[in-house]
Amino acid sequence: MAFTSRAGHTQTSLAEINITPLVDVVLVLLVIFMLTAPVLQSGIDVAVPKTRTVKEITEQRLVVTIARDQTVYLGDKPINLADLPASLHQQQGPDAKDPAHQVIYLRADERVPFGAFASVMDAVKQAGITNISIVTQPIQNGPAAK
Incomplete structure (x- = not known):
């Protein structure tokens, strides 16, 4: 113009x-x-236990979740506990590194019985993965703590 x-x-x-x-x-x-993005894992609502020492998740890893009703999820998909070791092998792929050096995150609701937790850990170890990190939340200090 x-x-x-x-x-x-x-x-x-x-x-x-x-x-x-x-x-x-x-x-x-x-x-x-x-x-x-790393904070938003999946849509599965799990009340993880609170601890004093918490290491921040910085890398993308496979996440196995145990919900309150003891349903096991790989990522955000429900999976049968008996199929978990084979599914973990498939998730690694043929050119993946040694499963003994792979890290996996395990999220479990704080009300899940220890027997269910131990069964899932056993299934992960059957896949050859021995480095399992348990996901927790930090305890809030000060007046906001309950």
């Missing part, structure tokens, strides 16, 4: 879109999603 000034000079308007704010917003959203 052109404008004519009183002196008779023709000027054009600045019709460019400034991309810098758009890129800033997109990068901030990308960083937010990158930070929150």
